[in-house]
Amino acid sequence: MDVLIYLIPASLFLGGIGLAAFFWALKNNQFDDPEGDRHRILSSDWDDEPKP
Amino acid sequence: MGKTVPPSASACPACIAAPSAERIAAAAAQRGAASAREGTIMLSLPTVHCAACISAVERRLMRHPGVRDARVNLSLKRVSVEAGAEVGPQDLIKALEGIGYEAHELDAEALAATAADRESRDLLMRLAVAGFAMMNVMLLSVAVWSGAADATRDLFHWISALITLPVIAFSAQPFFRNAWKALRVRRLNMDVPISLAIVLAAGLSLYETMQSGRHAYFDAALSLTFFLLAGRYLDFRTRAVARSAAQELSALEVHRATRIEEGEERSVSVGELRPGDLIVVRPGGRMPADGIVERGESELDRSLLTGETMPVFAGPGMAVSAGEINLTGPLTLRVTAAGEESSLNRLADLVAMAESAKNSYTSLADRAARAYAPGVHLLSALAFIGWYAMTADLRLALNIAVAVLIITCPCALGLAVPAVVTAASGRLFRRGMLIKSATALERLAEVDTVVFDKTGTLTQGAPEPLALDRHPRERLSLARALAEASSHPLARSLAGAIREMGIEAVEVNDLEEVPGHGVRGRWQGREIRLGRADWLGAQAGEGTATWLKVGDEAPAAFEFKDHLRKGAEEAVRALEAQGMEVILLSGDSETAVRRFAAMLGIGKYHAGVRPEEKAEIVIGLAADGRRVLMVGDGLNDTAALAAAHVSISPATALDAARVASDIVMMGADISPLGETVDTARRARARIRENFAISLLYNLIAVPIALAGYATPLAAALAMSASSITVSLNALRLRR
Numbered sequence: 001m002d003v004l005i006y007l008i009p010a011s012l013f014l015g016g017i018g019l020a021a022f023f024w025a026l027k028n029n030q031f032d033d034p035e036g037d038r039h040r041i042l043s044s045d046w047d048d049e050p051k052p
Numbered sequence: 053m054g055k056t057v058p059p060s061a062s063a064c065p066a067c068i069a070a071p072s073a074e075r076i077a078a079a080a081a082q083r084g085a086a087s088a089r090e091g092t093i094m095l096s097l098p099t100v101h102c103a104a105c106i107s108a109v110e111r112r113l114m115r116h117p118g119v120r121d122a123r124v125n126l127s128l129k130r131v132s133v134e135a136g137a138e139v140g141p142q143d144l145i146k147a148l149e150g151i152g153y154e155a156h157e158l159d160a161e162a163l164a165a166t167a168a169d170r171e172s173r174d175l176l177m178r179l180a181v182a183g184f185a186m187m188n189v190m191l192l193s194v195a196v197w198s199g200a201a202d203a204t205r206d207l208f209h210w211i212s213a214l215i216t217l218p219v220i221a222f223s224a225q226p227f228f229r230n231a232w233k234a235l236r237v238r239r240l241n242m243d244v245p246i247s248l249a250i251v252l253a254a255g256l257s258l259y260e261t262m263q264s265g266r267h268a269y270f271d272a273a274l275s276l277t278f279f280l281l282a283g284r285y286l287d288f289r290t291r292a293v294a295r296s297a298a299q300e301l302s303a304l305e306v307h308r309a310t311r312i313e314e315g316e317e318r319s320v321s322v323g324e325l326r327p328g329d330l331i332v333v334r335p336g337g338r339m340p341a342d343g344i345v346e347r348g349e350s351e352l353d354r355s356l357l358t359g360e361t362m363p364v365f366a367g368p369g370m371a372v373s374a375g376e377i378n379l380t381g382p383l384t385l386r387v388t389a390a391g392e393e394s395s396l397n398r399l400a401d402l403v404a405m406a407e408s409a410k411n412s413y414t415s416l417a418d419r420a421a422r423a424y425a426p427g428v429h430l431l432s433a434l435a436f437i438g439w440y441a442m443t444a445d446l447r448l449a450l451n452i453a454v455a456v457l458i459i460t461c462p463c464a465l466g467l468a469v470p471a472v473v474t475a476a477s478g479r480l481f482r483r484g485m486l487i488k489s490a491t492a493l494e495r496l497a498e499v500d501t502v503v504f505d506k507t508g509t510l511t512q513g514a515p516e517p518l519a520l521d522r523h524p525r526e527r528l529s530l531a532r533a534l535a536e537a538s539s540h541p542l543a544r545s546l547a548g549a550i551r552e553m554g555i556e557a558v559e560v561n562d563l564e565e566v567p568g569h570g571v572r573g574r575w576q577g578r579e580i581r582l583g584r585a586d587w588l589g590a591q592a593g594e595g596t597a598t599w600l601k602v603g604d605e606a607p608a609a610f611e612f613k614d615h616l617r618k619g620a621e622e623a624v625r626a627l628e629a630q631g632m633e634v635i636l637l638s639g640d641s642e643t644a645v646r647r648f649a650a651m652l653g654i655g656k657y658h659a660g661v662r663p664e665e666k667a668e669i670v671i672g673l674a675a676d677g678r679r680v681l682m683v684g685d686g687l688n689d690t691a692a693l694a695a696a697h698v699s700i701s702p703a704t705a706l707d708a709a710r711v712a713s714d715i716v717m718m719g720a721d722i723s724p725l726g727e728t729v730d731t732a733r734r735a736r737a738r739i740r741e742n743f744a745i746s747l748l749y750n751l752i753a754v755p756i757a758l759a760g761y762a763t764p765l766a767a768a769l770a771m772s773a774s775s776i777t778v779s780l781n782a783l784r785l786r787r
Binding site for chain 1: 102104106107110111124125126127128173176177180181184188204207211215
């Protein structure tokens, strides 16, 4: 069972990365327009180059 | 990436704590100073709906000189444009109209990030943290439940404690805060048993862990926090969506006026107007303040204030009130009262008073909590005393008391109402109904009488000519020629109707609009005139009419009738089918109202009603024990809207009327009214079912807990199962 010493911190760390990513997304207005983002993926604008 | 929210607004933690009244006052004060703020222009785009729309709008706006960035928000049907100071919203609106999109200017300041936005983000953050911790602790708990013993179990309990305690301190803060607020004024609310259960579960588990006990309820404490936060967030989200749409409506009325300063016209914010100022109101514009006409002649549409459809003549020396619409000629006004003193705002005060009376309505959830909280605490205390008396084992008695508290904790109860309200509001939102008040659905479900205002609610408020085929062709083509020269609503409606009949206009020379009277011109050497009866020397009849006079011939009348609003018949029929009594109120004459009521099949009506009487009728009905739904749009309805048990107004209604009502109809079609009441009734039934479900779970789980057989696993199962059943039951409403 010694492996738990590594596994528990590892699982907490991985979950923590997910949580941090969610915070980042929330802070960067990623959830402001879910309806629009759903449609935006279908448009071909900025397919070849990123929006300046 | 475009930001829909100006970054400056989020850097004010003190605003969250500030009372809303102060915030509104501050925002209003700021609006005047900062309305010319360069940078972000917000436009409302009611017709965007697809991926092609997004890129068409954005591409067109980016092509406009001076525009740095444009981003469409499809969820809110808005576009925010970053542009230099030289770009005005009018240019952008014209550009968008060119590619076929309707656009309206929005007040960017009014839409700036509000405290509500931050609060919802804050709740979501706490919810995420609680969810993260819950999943990790649950993993560790599964190991314990499946038989980890001794040192391993203790280690897992300690790790769980390490995760749980800080997370609860962070995530459960909203509950602690509300509970403390209630306790300070010696009252009980739902948050008191919630906070107590969370704190006791965590505290007892920590103690048990120290004593290397078998049972720890860390996962229960966390899942309680998580599920209840989810309910709280849903609740908040629903109301925030309605609020932001309502905010948008009020932002549509751009708060600007044209003031004459040293002979020059300047556009200023309405908030800056002072009594004594000279302002210009162009045809089609709304009076921004009360005043007296100094120069100019015109006609006024007072229907929003008085409910009367007939335009009124206005000339120098006449007093006008804020909210009236100037129809034909430009008017110069001397302001007598502006802003808070204007007649518009005095009515708003009345509304505020009526609103506070309405807020005393106790929702189903509150009533449940009031019965529930003391019961739970009593039960838990009895369990503690009983077990201690029987076994004299303090630790065991405490364990059982806490288990009772956790299992009865209103987890499902916390989700029962918000889940249903979210599902019902979402369904109604798609039908164009905006639920503004949290308890509106519950109140709507109790309604047994519906009172309609006629003008602007059951009718479109736009008149249409009657029986045009009675007139000879020549008269119609003359009328069309004259009517097309005017922007008066009667003239425009007449011209449009004749055009549809395929009758061409004759050539008329020297066309001239006489503001406040009508239009005149010359045809075959004779003067022809179209306009008000008294201008042409005719005797005005009972209905709305405009008159045509050719040379010295006797004037001929074109009569008008206000058209039924789309869906009015269906709405009335649907409401009556649900067993409701429908009553019609109008300021119009007896004959007109009788004919109208008969057409819709409404049995009961009151004609010639003055604004104050409308509220009296509603209050009278309420005194008879009726639950009244008031549907109205005008300023004259405002007091009645506020006095009714629940109220609905169309989006075309005046600001004050929309503020006073609980639900706003966004579409022009009012047929969803019947469905709205039906949905409200079904929502109430679902809420009751949900209460019954959580009660059922408690009936099963409480005896087990009281008998001392409850384990953390049983608590987790009961909690998750009841929460999920309740949410699923609520989801049935979406169909």
